[in-house]
Amino acid sequence: MRINVLQLPVSDVSAVAAWFGEVMQLPVQGSTVQIGWTRLQLRDARSDPVGGVHLAFNIPADRFEAATAWLLERSPLQRNAKGEAHFTFGGRWESESIYYDGPDALILELIGRRRLPASGRTGAFHGSELTCISEVGLPTADVAALTARAEATFGLQPLSPPTPHFAALGDDEGLLIVVDATRHWFPEQKVLPNARGIEVTLGDVDAGQLADDVEGWQLTAPQAG
Template sequence: MRIIKLALPASDVSKSAAYFRGLLELPGAGNSIQVGWSEIELISAVEPSPHGVHLAFNVPYGRFDAAVTWLKERAPLQAEPDGDESFALEGYWQSRSVYFEGPDGSVLELIGRRRLSDPAVTWPFSGSDLYCLSEVGLPTDDVEGTVAAAARTFGLTTLGPASASFAAIGGDEGMLIAVDPNRPWFPQRRQLPSARGLEIWLDGVEAPGVLSDRSHGWKVCAG
């Protein structure tokens, strides 16, 4: 599964666009930001913009340390209370991550995934090494029901077992993170999930369809 487009409400479209283009060095024109095969279309929030949106961007696993150095020159990293700023997960994840705050209080992440092949490059790390939008957080009052609906609608499975409060739907190239709305985002655990007004378009799924959550205001489409 790949996330090919995200419509992201913003309190200030110009300010958010400047953040993604300037701080993260991502190309784009107007209100459109390109992250490899993924597009982020910034739209003006009709109601108060969602605070607590979670987005993750894939970076080459072999260049993860370079990615951290590059990011720390641009933004403070989020840390756990014990001070840890970089996180390695084994098991189903096989990944390394760092987190930082984006526009409208969003929780952004750079993640390197061991199972994905790395390009053989030697140039300095830059925004061009962010090669896709790989995660979007979706709060839901029924995580297990959302997992079942994603399987019925798109033929998607989860990365590892789902719990009643968290599930990663999809795979290394793209995931929908279904999460209980009262479960704050790692690592600082101070931002509750929000996704009101988000619309996501997928590619590489088994069937076209639409999955939405009226209570939390998000929609996922394919085909």
């Protein structure tokens, strides 16, 4: 699965766009940020709340150490209750992650997935090495029901066994992180999830549409061709 376009409500389009350009070293044109194959489209939040939105960016796994050093020059890292900031996930994840704050209290993540191709690059990391938005957090009142709807609509399967409070649907290139709306975000466990006003265009899945009217987000996969 690919996240091709993600429309994100923000409090100040110009300020958030400048942050992605200056801090994350990403190409920005007006309200559009290009992150590898993903187009991040910023829009005025108006009455939509901001904060609590989770996005993850894929980086080549062989660049994780360099990316960590790069990010530490730009932002403090989020830590869990033990003070840990670097997280290694086994099983079906086979990945490493670090988390940090973005503008509007975005909960952002750099993740290196070991099953994806290595870059072979050396030296200092640059934001242009981010390959995509690979995760978007989607709160819901019923994780199991939404998981079933996503499978029926888009043909998506869980990456790892889902729980009543969490399901990751998709693959290494793109995941819908479906979470109970009352579950606080890892690793700090302080912020509740929010995705109100978010619109996502998916690729490499069955064509269809899916929305959560209570939480206020929607997904679309256009018909191929």
